Amino acid sequence: MLVLVSVALRVRDVVRGVWREAAKFGVVGALAFVVDNGGYNLLVFGLPGGPEGGVMRAAPVRASVLATGAAALFSWAGNRYWTYHDRHRVNVAQELTLFLFVNVVGVAITAGTVFASRHLLGLESVLSDNAARVFGWVLATLFRFFAYRRYVFVAP
Numbered sequence: 152m153l154v155l156v157s158v159a160l161r162v163r164d165v166v167r168g169v170w171r172e173a174a175k176f177g178v179v180g181a182l183a184f185v186v187d188n189g190g191y192n193l194l195v196f197g198l199p200g201g202p203e204g205g206v207m208r209a210a211p212v213r214a215s216v217l218a219t220g221a222a223a224l225f226s227w228a229g230n231r232y233w234t235y236h237d238r239h240r241v242n243v244a245q246e247l248t249l250f251l252f253v254n255v256v257g258v259a260i261t262a263g264t265v266f267a268s269r270h271l272l273g274l275e276s277v278l279s280d281n282a283a284r285v286f287g288w289v290l291a292t293l294f295r296f297f298a299y300r301r302y303v304f305v306a307p
Contacts, residue, residue: 187222235304261287
């Protein structure tokens with residue numbers, strides 16, 4: 152009976168730790184989303200009520216790449232120094248490379264759900280595209296969370 156109580160307490164502590172980690176991961180991700188989308192809108196459309204268009208209004212694709220890059224760096228720093236502050240690598244370049252690779256796979260997962268929706272299922276509506284993107288985003292987020300824990304931010 153004592154062993155069962157000990158195992159139950161251990162499982163409870165592990166679940167609490169993962170939930171705390173997942174919450175921090177979610178906060179960093181939400182803020183990175185704001186950096187990405189807010190940065191893009193500021194670069195392309197400018198400040199609300201300001202002059203028409205932002206500094207990159209004629210280059211929306213480059214603005215998107217710049218905003219997404221800034222969001223990725225923000226996400227890496229937030230996860231490295233807050234979510235996984237006790238589990239980051241000494242070799243920063245290796246960690247950042249792994250982080251970026253995991254994110255490229257995450258983008259491919261999201262794009263893959265849209266591809267499957269369009270080309271395999273033949274769905275072409277706004278609703279189906281957005282549903283596919285949300286489904287892909289959920290899958291990619293789960294992938295990132297577990298890949299960060301297992302491969303990117305490892306215990307020293």
